[in-house]
Amino acid sequence: MAPTETRRLYYRAALKLLALGLVLFVLQAMVSGFFSHPETDTALPLAISLDGFEPGEMRxxxxxxxxxxxxxxxxxxxxADAAHEERLYDPSSRLSVQPREARNPGRTLAPGYFIAYARGTDxxxxxxxxxxxxxxxxxxxxGFTDRCRGSRYDFAGRVYEGQPARRNLEVPAYRADGARIVLGE
Incomplete structure (x- = not known):
């Protein structure tokens, strides 16, 4: 083989290896992004004071x-939640992502409050x-509606029947500590 042909062969092999590495990197990023979850990521704890919340106020x-x-x-x-409970898809939250201690009608650890990820499940x-x-x-x-297809949830984040969404809103793991809630501990 001539030196120029050998050099071309090396360049082709190097380019193919580089392209393969790039494809593997993109695949790994997609897979890890798909399986990552805020609660499993290393997030600093956050304490949210419940003082000053008026009834009906959302933050x-x-x-x-x-x-x-x-x-x-x-x-x-x-x-309103109690009056419409028979129209919910999963009223007992059996299929929901939430802390075990929050498996109650209000889906909360802090009575009178509801905490969830602010995204629809559809x-x-x-x-x-x-x-x-x-x-x-x-x-x-x-309750809540999502902005895309209008799925409806009650004030405990439970989805109504006949909606595009089929899962209740996701409740993060947290603990109630007096007049505050603490996320990420």
Missing amino acids: LVQWAGQELVVLRRSPVMDA LSCPLDLVTPESAAAAGWGG
Whole structure:
């Protein structure tokens, strides 16, 4: 073989190895991104004070690269949830992602509050809060809707039947510590 042919052969082999390495790198990044979860990533703990929350008030909080919704439920919201429970897809939250201790009707460790990732379970679209008063005209009790396909959830993040979403909103692991909740411990 001539020296130029040998050099071309080496260049081709090097380019093919480089392309293979790039493909493997992209594949690894996609797989790790698919299986990563905010609670398994190393995130610093975050304490959220519950002081100053008015009944019916919702706040968005950033933690572990995700947005969380923190809602202080009002008695009207609790009554709306109870009145429409028979219309929920998974009212007992058997199929939900949530801490074991939060398997209760309010899906919470802090009574009167609801904490969840602020994304719908269908297409991970942002959520909007719909008050019971504005939802009454549409024939439901209010709660959350996602901005993409309009899936409806009650004030405990439980999805209604007949919605594009089939899973309740995901509740992160946290602990209630008096007048605050602590994420990431």
